[in-house]
Amino acid sequence: MRAKGLSIACGLGLGLTLGLLWLLAAGSVQPVRADSFTVTTTVDENDGSCSDGDCSLRDAIILANGNGEADTITLESGIYVLSIAGADEDACRTGDLDITGTLTLVGQGPQRTIIDANGIDRVFHLLSGANTVVISGVTIMNGSVGASVSGGGIFNHAADLILINTVVTSNTAGYGGGVFVREGSATLSSGQIVNNTANNSGGGLYVRDGRATLSGGQIVSNTANKGGGVFVAESTAVFTQTGSASIIANNTATTNGGGVFVRSGRATLDGGQIVSNTANYGGGVYIYYSRATLDGGQIVSNTAYDGGGVYVGQGTAVFVQTDAASAISGNTANNDGGGVYVYEGRATLDGGRVVSNTAHRGGGVFVAESTAVLVQTAGAIAGNTASNDGDGGGVYIDHGRATLDGGQIVSNTAKNGGGVFVAESTATFTQKGAASIIANNTATTNGGGVYMWNGRVTLSDGRILGNTAYNYGGGLCVYEGRATLDGGQIVSNTAYDGGGVFIFWDTADFIQTGAASVVAGNTADNDGGGVYIYEGRTTLDGGQILGNTAHKQGGGVFAYHGRVTLNGGRIADNTAVEEGGGVYLAYDSATLSVNSGQIASNTANLNGGGVYVLYGSATMSGGQIISNTAGRCGGGFYATNALTLVNSTLSGNRTDVDSGGGLYAVGGPILITHTTIASNTAASGGGGVHRLGGTVLLQDSIIAHNDPANCGGTITSNGHNLEDADTCNLTASGDITDTDPLLDPLTEDNGTLIHPLRRGSPAIDAGVCIPGIATDQRGVTRPLGKGCDIGAYEYPAEIFLPLVLRE
Known part of the structure; x- marks a missing residue:
């Protein structure tokens, strides 16, 4: 010796x-x-x-085990083949090399010093009490244990194992084909765990109730049923990957977790890459009742049926991506969730990127069951693709919940829902936070930014910006369910119909509320620059539909069969290349109800600058049609079907070529009550109202200061109207003609634009009080004097106090 x-x-x-x-x-x-x-x-x-x-290797280890000291064994170049058969003993006499004490084993490099178990057993067995074992500069190969036995290359029980410049290869076990760690720790600071096989779990590395750190090494080309590269099990198990040179690559799992499977433990990727791994579920990482954190590393080019990059599985599974440098990119799922698949657990994207992933549904992220949650607070889901006519390029929400609170969903592509697809009735998507953006996504069919098949979408802040749909809904397409815009913006999107928003089915609702909410600057190649309602309902309780363009009809809103309701807010500055600059009603079941709010400064190159009523019906009570323009007829309204105006103001509208600055009537009936029509302009005919056909009934209304005439065609009076000229054929009881109504300029009063009556106006107390009309346009009670006033404004009652002389 x-x-x-x-x-x-x-x-x-x-x-x-x-x-x-x-x-x-x-x-x-x-x-x-x-x-x-x-x-x-x-x-x-x-x-x-x-x-x-x-001195053989086995002899040296036997002697070192007996010392109880920190020993070093040096191996020269050569192939050290284990040949003494006999497994299941722990004295290092037969089978594997059993280590019971602190030991450093040093070879001449993995290409020069090779320890070959020759299939008789595993290579090394680190028993409890071994303390620290350092293995450097060797290859550990051809270990083999039974299909239910652990650790093909190394079994580490409660020791601290450090592998430096070491290759663990071509080993086979039931669990942990390359290395199995139980209650101890393992650190691979360089070298490789490569081409190992586990019949069950952990082809390269299995960590059970222990700790493992990959710091500069590689775990590559291993195979297992679960966890092709790494399997982390039990609540106290921890796996950490750190350092830019560390790689988990080209591993295969026949079921779950091609690169890493985390079951009830914890995994942190703090650097390096999980790349080109393959599994049925979770090509890169599979998380089951566990927590995994991506904090600076990259999960790249992995492949699975579901969850190409990451699969967040059952129960309390949690995946957190943080740090701007972290990325889930270039992964592929043949079915759902190219980057991330969230089955029941929770995924939080608090930084980093989910980019350039591909799946049939949910190119970036797929959120599956009702208990599944996705929260994005920073970072980007970008450049992902839903392939083979699939939906949800960025995110697909099947039944679960997704919240965008500060991050970006940008430049993704799908058939429907280029950015986000919301599928079932229990699915919800919420966008909030001023920094949150859904932008530059593309749908080859519908919903460039967001497509809602069913469920609920709430946009309480942030922007849906610059998205494109080849067919319907550049920003948002609502098939069924309810979408609410409450402070957010749908801006500069493009589609064939519904540049900003498309509402499809009769059970679909789009509600816009909050002063800050805007549908603006969107473009439709055909109809509905801002909003297109095929069926269903659109309600504007606040905010604006502003500056949109339709190359045909409905610059702001196009209603095919649907219902449009304004309870406030503005439809303004929109343009239709043909007709209906603000609103276009196309078919019999289409309706417009304006209970307050403004349709203002819209333009139609042909007819109906503010509103075009082809079929269907429009009712306005307390609304304002202000400063709209038509190239031909009907600056404010163009009506071929039923229209009712009550307590409303038509002012400052104009036509450039033809008649009907305020209103052009082709059909009807048109009923105008307690309305003020003033200061509208036409190139010819009636500047206020021009009747070509149908019936126009006027009652308790003011029509004045319109140019070139207040009326054109035959108007029917129901009495108590006031005109400053005599062009409207007002001959019924209580009508007043050739009399100045003494109107003030257009003024904002109680949130509405109106022409107030001056003191001494002949309209004061000259109207008749009509049952059901209890207030004026501003909501002020009628009457305030001896009778109701004519027009939209009720003049305040004057109280005269008696003069009292005192001595």
Whole structure:
């Protein structure tokens, strides 16, 4: 045996010294201290002696185990083949190499020093009490244990294992084909765990109730049923990948977790890459009742049926992506969730990117069951694709919940829902936070930004910006369910119909509320620049539909069969290349109800600058049609069907070529009550109202200061109207003609634009109070004097106090 560093006290007597030398030579007493061994033969021997200059690896480990000290074993270049069969013993005499003490094993590099188990057992077994074991510069290969046994290359039970510049390859086990860690720790700081196989879990590495750190090394081309590269199990198990050079790549799981499977433990990717792994579910990472954190690393180019990059599974599974440098990119799911699939757990994207992933549904992220939750507070879901005519390029929400609170969903592509697709009735999507953006996404069919098949969408802040749909709904398409815009913006989107929003089915609702909510600057190549309602309902309780363009009809809103209701807000500055600059009603079941709010400054190159009523019906009570323009007829209204105006103001509207600055009537009936029609302009005919056909009935209304005439065609009076000229054929009881109504300029009063009556106006108390009309346009009670006033404004009652003289 060679024993380096052996010391004998110089002060011993000669007899004692000779006696000790005789005992050592006889081999009956082992050295009391042996810090270092050099292996001199590649032959597998177990005589437990290195004294004859013939020291095998097995002998060196047996001697080191007996020392109880921190020993070092050095191996020269060569292939060390284990040949002494006999598994399931822990004394290192047969089968694997059992280590029970602190040990450093040093080879000459993994290409030069190879330890080959030759299939008789695993290579190394680190038993409880081994403390720290460092293995450096070797290859560990061809270990093999049974299909229900753990650790093909290395089994580490409660020791601290450090692998440096070491290759663990071509080993086979039931669990942990390359390395199995139970209750201990393992650190791979360089080298590889490569081409190992586990019949069950953890092809490269299995961590059970222990800790493993990949810091610069590689776990590549391993295979297992679950966790092709790494399997992390039990609540105290922790796996950490750190360092830019660390890689988990090209591993395969026949079921779940091609790269990493985390079950009830924790995994942190703090650097490096999980790349090009394959599984049925979770090509890169599969999380089951566990927590995984991506904090600076990358999950890249992995493949699965569901969850190409990450699969967040059952129960309390949590996935958190943070740090701007982290990325889930270039992954592929043949079915759902190219980047991330959230089945029941929770995924939080608090930084980093989910980019350039591909799946049939949910190119970036797929949110599956009702208990599944996706929260994005920062970072970007960008450049993802739903392939093969699939839906949800960025995010697909099947039954669960998704919240965008500060991040970006940009430049994704799908058939429907380029940015986001909301599928079932229990699915919800919420966008909030001023920094949240859904932008530049593309749908080859419907819903460039967001497509809502069913469920509920709430846009309480942020922007849906610059998205494109080849057919319907550039920003948002609502098939069924309810979408609410409450403070958010749908801006600069493009589609064939419904540049901003498209409402499809009769059970679909779009509600716009909140002063800050805007549908603006959108473009339709055909109809409905801002909003298109095929069926269903659109309600504007606040905010604006502003500055949109339709290359045909309905610059602001186009209603085919649907219902449009304004309870406030504005439809303004929209343009129709043909007709209906603000609103266009197309068919019999289409309705417009304006209970307050404004339709203002819209333009139609042909007819109906403010509103065009082709079929259907329009009712306005308390609304304002202000400063709209038509190239031909009907600056404010163009009506071929039923129209009712009560307590409303038509002012400042105009036509450039033809008649009907305020209103152009082709059909009807048209009923105008307690309305003020003033200061409208036409190129010819009636500047206020022009009747070509149908019936126009006027009652308790003011028509004045219109140019070139207040009326054109025959108007029917129901009495108590006031005109400043005599062009409207007002001959019924209570009508007043050729009399100035004494109107003030258009003024904002109680949130509405109106022409107030001046003191002494002949309209004061000159009307008749009509049952059901209890207030004026502003909501002020009628009457305030002896009778109701004519027009939209009720003049305040004057109270005259008696003059009292005192001595």
